[in-house]
Amino acid sequence: MRLYFRLRYILDTLCAALALIALSPVLLIVAVFIKTDGGPVFFRQARLGLGGAEFSVFKFRSMIVDADKYLNEKGEASRPRITRVGQFIRKTSIDELPQFINVVLGDMALIGPRPILPRMLPFMTRQEKERFQVRPGLSGFAQVSGRNSVKWSKRFEYDVTYVKTAGIRLDAWIVYKTLMTVILRKDIADDRNASQVDDVTNRPLQDSQ
Template identity: 45%
Template sequence: MYERLVKRPQDAILATVSLLVLSPVLLTIAGLIKWKIGGPVLFKQKRPGKDGVIFEMVKFRTMTDERDEHGDLLPDEVRLTPFGQTLRSLSLDELPSLLNIVKGDIAIVGPRPLLVEYLPRYNDEQRRRHDVRPGLTGLAQVSGRNRLSWSERFALDVKYVDNVTFLNDWKIILQTVGKVLKKDGISSDTAATMEAFMGNER
């Protein structure tokens, strides 16, 4: 009943109120990005949502568009600016995604929306992460974030899918606040963000 009748209205109200309250912060960050990194201020990327339906996720830009002599983008650790790293460490780059919550693309809590190219790489169990709306934060994020292996993250995503409750959602929300304040798990041990998911070993 919570998932069908309460979760979506709750998310929409909380996201709308947050956008109104945080509007001065959003405008300030946008101005700083324009000054320090350049335009565009927003980063938009296609992501799969519930049932694998594709939507456009919006975040603040944290990287430059620097390319090599062949026109290919440089690695993330090269393009990620110090200011962008600060935004990521405080999860401030995620604030524009509140618009996605208002629209109904994502929820506050759920499996994080990953890249479209990963869709054919999931096994049947991992694909269950798309049985619910993806989230701005989730069980995997409060359990280790980018320091978890892909198999650990997917197992936690499916565990959440099987236990969508009011208490679990608010527990994750409160744990997220603590993780953000501690700047915990922002990077993996071997990459500036998280290594690409290349599929499961056969």
């Protein structure tokens, strides 16, 4: 398994670099449209990667500037935050394309558990933390099994299953399902839907291990 991930790391880096080159015209056009509202092109946020280490994930900005000011105590939006351009790039998953940069930098892989926010770590069980044994991915088992409609505890279950069963066949299946999910625009949340899917941060704090 370790050999598989080492070999795939080389392949992921090469594929991500080629993707950035091939998609550069699209990335440039999207960047210009995002810049029309005067804010930054990219959105950067701390996430947890391999071994639970923090890194900055890149996305195209799809929300208004200082969007987090409009989150209530439950972490949900108190007003519309998605820009007009943001609505399009989120529905088409274009907002995720800058994460090819994270793959080239070695922070992420093409396939793996999605990187999560650091605030979730204290509530995770020891078994759920097994997801950190591999690099987080642009897409993963959980994302093609319901995406934003799946509760977090179930996503972690899918993530651990992936860590234990990863291989060429499973990765190929996830790539195929990812393409279908993007094309059909399935299970995309307009904004945060914490009250519907976050069944983790309302748990008692777990022992730190």
